[in-house]
Amino acid sequence: MSAQYFTGDQEFFTGIGAIRFEGPRSDNPLAFKFYDPAKKIAGKTMKEHLRFAIAYWHSFCADGADPFGRASHDFPWNHANPMTAAHLKAQAAFEFFTKIGAPYYCFHDADVAPEGDNVDEYQKNYWEIARIFRTLQDKTGVKLLWNTANLFSHPRYMNGAATNPDFNVVARAALQIQTCLDVNVFLGGEGYTFWGGREGYMSLWNTDMKREAAHMGTFLRMARDYGRRIGFSGAYYIEPKPMEPSKHQYDYDAATSIGFIKEQGLEKDFRLNIENNHATLAGHTFAHELQVASDAGLLGSVDANQGDAQNGWDTDEFPCDVYQTVEAMMVILRSGGFTTGGLNFDAKRRRNSTDMEDLFIAHILGFDTFALGLTLADRIISDGVVDDLLAKRYSSFDSGSGADFEKGKLTLEQLAGIGKTAPQTKTSGKQEYIQSLVNQYLFG
Amino acid sequence: MSAQYFTGDQEFFTGIGAIRFEGPRSDNPLAFKFYDPAKKIAGKTMKEHLRFAIAYWHSFCADGADPFGRASHDFPWNHANPMTAAHLKAQAAFEFFTKIGAPYYCFHDADVAPEGDNVDEYQKNYWEIARIFRTLQDKTGVKLLWNTANLFSHPRYMNGAATNPDFNVVARAALQIQTCLDVNVFLGGEGYTFWGGREGYMSLWNTDMKREAAHMGTFLRMARDYGRRIGFSGAYYIEPKPMEPSKHQYDYDAATSIGFIKEQGLEKDFRLNIENNHATLAGHTFAHELQVASDAGLLGSVDANQGDAQNGWDTDEFPCDVYQTVEAMMVILRSGGFTTGGLNFDAKRRRNSTDMEDLFIAHILGFDTFALGLTLADRIISDGVVDDLLAKRYSSFDSGSGADFEKGKLTLEQLAGIGKTAPQTKTSGKQEYIQSLVNQYLFG
Amino acid sequence: MSAQYFTGDQEFFTGIGAIRFEGPRSDNPLAFKFYDPAKKIAGKTMKEHLRFAIAYWHSFCADGADPFGRASHDFPWNHANPMTAAHLKAQAAFEFFTKIGAPYYCFHDADVAPEGDNVDEYQKNYWEIARIFRTLQDKTGVKLLWNTANLFSHPRYMNGAATNPDFNVVARAALQIQTCLDVNVFLGGEGYTFWGGREGYMSLWNTDMKREAAHMGTFLRMARDYGRRIGFSGAYYIEPKPMEPSKHQYDYDAATSIGFIKEQGLEKDFRLNIENNHATLAGHTFAHELQVASDAGLLGSVDANQGDAQNGWDTDEFPCDVYQTVEAMMVILRSGGFTTGGLNFDAKRRRNSTDMEDLFIAHILGFDTFALGLTLADRIISDGVVDDLLAKRYSSFDSGSGADFEKGKLTLEQLAGIGKTAPQTKTSGKQEYIQSLVNQYLFG
Amino acid sequence: MSAQYFTGDQEFFTGIGAIRFEGPRSDNPLAFKFYDPAKKIAGKTMKEHLRFAIAYWHSFCADGADPFGRASHDFPWNHANPMTAAHLKAQAAFEFFTKIGAPYYCFHDADVAPEGDNVDEYQKNYWEIARIFRTLQDKTGVKLLWNTANLFSHPRYMNGAATNPDFNVVARAALQIQTCLDVNVFLGGEGYTFWGGREGYMSLWNTDMKREAAHMGTFLRMARDYGRRIGFSGAYYIEPKPMEPSKHQYDYDAATSIGFIKEQGLEKDFRLNIENNHATLAGHTFAHELQVASDAGLLGSVDANQGDAQNGWDTDEFPCDVYQTVEAMMVILRSGGFTTGGLNFDAKRRRNSTDMEDLFIAHILGFDTFALGLTLADRIISDGVVDDLLAKRYSSFDSGSGADFEKGKLTLEQLAGIGKTAPQTKTSGKQEYIQSLVNQYLFG
């Protein structure tokens, strides 16, 4: 990232310039310690590997409010009228993108422009900002990783959007999706995300899950076809989350979502957008969800954040645990790295992180934590010790009867026949040894 | 259940005869209060609906030991030599089946006969008991709901069975499966279950999930084909469980298992065996897992137990929460009831329930709790109020554009066009109203 | 409850009169099925036992918003200016109290009047409504169970109130507490509650727990002394909650709060207000928390609601699980029943329960569920079977050496000497038998 | 640790010598990478700071069995008769202690000698091994950190030990405690631990918690007095754990146990032994539990292990997460370090870590992870940046009215008077900044 950054008529984050790499000993809170964008790792720069994106909602809309308290964060545009605020926010956002050095951004329709009182206003407002975005993209080189439709905040969606029991609401959701896809193509988005905040149920007693799931499949196929017709060539993403706001959400986790994608014939076009905090809410590790997606050939993009192991809701914290980012980057590197996807910081500074600089510091934390993850994962992969252990562990399937088994050439009788005399060796999993190795890579 | 029961040379549960229905006011701990086997509900007797099965392992093998304590339950056969004990256990088991009035039983190979020191002994012991079982089945009319192979207790399976990184162990597992299927056919089993206690991982760092999943699929197809070749015409079951003993298990929950079944081309032959305690460990309700299975046409059988909402391991308690059995029986009745499956009490009396009569009392609790579930679910379905609410809730998809949408006849543009002017009504989900209704059915 | 109810100039809940008891077969959604206020149980009416209170915040302020969506509930006063709205809300609230037949209500300062732009406005607004409340209390006979200060919604409290690291904020909190206590005395409140939504931490890294806990103790002693000086003779309550909104909250659970109360010398004046949903978030059952409080002589009042076993946040649902209310009422009856406390419905209808009648139906559900709990708990206690089992179980401590032990008259050597020869009997805990009994009481 | 180590007649861990420090680049699995015992940190050696202890049960008794599988670990003494095995185990244990370089060890009575068929055999066997231990202690310099009585494995304790409803069982427990204290004094133990595996309940329905808690208090006072009489001058420890094996355990967490200790008048003699895995099972972080204990002046010793955030039972893994050990060592260093206590590895190698060297590797992992924790915590404390942030955050209480408040010199009116005009500043908690700093200390 060069020291250049964008400002419009007004600079919003005054006193803060472009964030630079100063190395691990820097005591400047407003510098990267580990993220050196131009540094090459395994043939690509850190920036090319990590493809960081800024989440419009958390960074420029979320005001620190939570279920027990109102806004704690002030934004300079808070007291302007809605459309003026939307313009100011867009300027501030691109100032932030270029100062922090993020190549991408992501947004919901509802983040960027007021929904207005009717469909026409919704579209008019949205397009007005979309045109601003295109201008700012051209000026700055920042690109759209993905956008999405907010089908969960408005009370009309309280019973779901595509899975709403009322057809009229389903139809209204389609209108939003259509508009969002139109805007996506206009902005050259590399992906488009579905997150079904209310696609699920509050109570099974009043829910026909089977019918709702069928509606969701039909709806997504319609959306896919429309997007392809208007020239969208990127990836569609489904973002799994097990619960919250609904009691149960249909896109529970990666495995559930993959099953749905295949059942509905969507696997050519859809990929998963895996969020760390959603993984842990579903009882999985981040790495597990990434691996499940990768194994199915459906790993698309990542919502880079972190949950709290003691809290049972979506805390959406900035990632700071390097173990987690190392494990995540292992999967991402092994799967060949991102194509259309990237690392979107679906993360919010804490309610009590009220200094404007905290928005930068929190992202610096996130960038650095993933830069460490990338650097260390690459070191582990390059050294080959872990991969050699893995290869050796499964080597009995590389030749002979093991290979025949793997190819499906044996009957159960044949396999059992082998089992009758095959030596039964206890082979240590060496878990603690590998954990020691990992700490050597991290702290050695 | 008639008052007749089986005893062999020796009566094991002396002082306890056949358990009879005495009605809700009975103060006899050894009588059914709600389970009246011959009572007709919706055209079938309770016994025909519920198809209760006794789990050999918990009832005749589990000795109250837990990770912090050794056996607390004494059995008369405990001090006999292993094969004598196996014979005595078989006699005791059929005495219990007929006294409690269960039409079915279930077992692992390792429950019923000593594994011996080698394959030949394993098979010899197993077949000796299998022949006893067939005789006892003929004498008593008790039938085999399903059997299964214990591929998790022996240390050879510490890294998995079908998913073991060592091909030799996979082959050894095949031998066990082959034997179990042979025995199943000999005993006329109505189903055969796979529960993969070690099919999963302890650490992702030393695991190739993709290769292991492929092995599992291959293995199951081989087992399926073998079973069909030898005349097994029943249902194969996969029993989901998210974790324990492994850190993560591949058959995590119903949705994950269904995805696997379909991916592996097993959906014609395999169904799910849903366990309540495994549902809650996976973050779902019992009813949810049953509904997911039913919606996929893959609901096969049920492991009838209950977990503890405050404890994070598989407590396998006898079911006593009538809300849960009502919800479960709603799904089961709506899906047409069991065909090959039934309600298998995969449940153990508590470590400190050390009276021999506690084994009966615990099963009486389970039978009665499901009998209440059946009775009340039938009442709710028969009254039709809840079903009418559901039908009305989705009625906008029964005709007109809603029906067109459901049939996939609309494009996104057409749907969005409808959404542009469609009235957006907030329709209450009436959750508290339905909860009030349910309490009226239960306590009114 | 007579059929009379209060309305002011305007009736807010038109079409709904006073809710009456119609019995378990009624199909009127707007009638009690199990709560018969005048019915006598163990010498007191249901109404006297249960002492229901309505929570002002959930019933008249909460608008269905959640972290992912804005208001879904409309109130007639929503579009009035803040003080007018406050007046209308007060009228509506008392109309609701009298129609539903609740003898008590509870509120936060922030629920009832706008906080204004400064301290003077805060106090002026608050007192204006307090005077209205006193008039309405006099007219209707409805009484104040407790009020409390909202020290968590305003961003000034984002780092805590009494435990804020900034002394100025602590002082500001004191002003609110002083005002709330003044209002309490004016309204004849029977209790006063402290719920420390932000008294805890977001991160241990920036927190001095010891100093914060000491501040909290000092603060509460000051508040206690002030209240006593101005004539408050009721109970002070602490309401435990483990987390949310803070990552960790100091009043984690009953045991933690009791430890704190005693450490700080508050045990003469303070009692616990136990909430079911907070119990389960802390890993306990509702009954456990009530019993812990009761055993310490510190059971004061109850926030009557219910959580979701699959969701990890405070869902504050209306109670519908009769097992839970039976267990709760067992503890409450055994402890002698409420004195100053009662059952406050700290519960909100679901976001999608948008019909105005749902507010009534949800409370009817709650009233009925606790009425069932009371009726069935009383039946269990009156029958004496469970109490006899308990008495017998501990009878070895009623006389002889067991009694000496209990009185502390033995040395370890003496006790060990007894142990050397004392017979070691395994005595069954009879858990499944008791669970069977409970189902007989509930469904027999 | 010198390269010298103890072996008896037989060397058990052949091929493995004393484990030495080889530094972070070593590729020798059997060397320390970060634990350099003689290295000085803040005036003490690593060895003096960390006071590592080996848990006899996990290292020399636990055989890899779990609720779903039997032993996977072989020990050379497994097939000897029980007392011979006990002797061999003792020799092997001291060989291990000296090879790994642990200055301390810990044990239960049941770990070290067979319980025998009666009290006399129990005591005879136990004392025979105790005498061996004293000889081996003298030879090697290894010392006893603490011992404890196993009051949970034998079925007699299935309903509890000190809290058993049957007085005879309580008395039997006393005999075990007396013997364990006698042995402790004989071996010069620095502490004595109570872990109440069955002190809790399986069901509240058959439990009188209040009476049981009183029994526990009486019992502990008797044990304390006995120990003091026979010359035990070390610390008594209570080890909190929330559940497992019981459904609920009375020593739920640090706060609960502290409340109990004070209520029962035990605070002069008792301290807490905090286990990481028990902390997380109770919904807390390790650091939280340590801080709570430290703030009460009751931090005694530590069971050094780690749980699994996705598994809800006591997995007792070797610690490998350096974040957790840094946080733990921050509390321990700030509280002045251990006096009688130490870091006891209450941790077991995984069931599938079946190589004998895995026992060493697992401990090396644990030693290194805590050595990193110590080194990095010391660096953070020495640099002072974090402490300065903390000091500044609370500085408003260091003088003026804030200090008066802290001293309890203000009335609520006075405090409220200050609050009326005190400026209300939003001060950022700087959480993300501190998290960034921590990553710099760890990875910079």
Ligand SMILES: [Co+2]
């Ligand atoms: Co996300």
Ligand SMILES: [Co+2]
């Ligand atoms: Co999230």
Ligand SMILES: [Co+2]
């Ligand atoms: Co099962």
Ligand SMILES: [Co+2]
């Ligand atoms: Co289970």
Ligand SMILES: [Co+2]
């Ligand atoms: Co509450």
Ligand SMILES: [Co+2]
């Ligand atoms: Co709550």
Ligand SMILES: [Co+2]
């Ligand atoms: Co421990």
Ligand SMILES: [Co+2]
């Ligand atoms: Co533990």
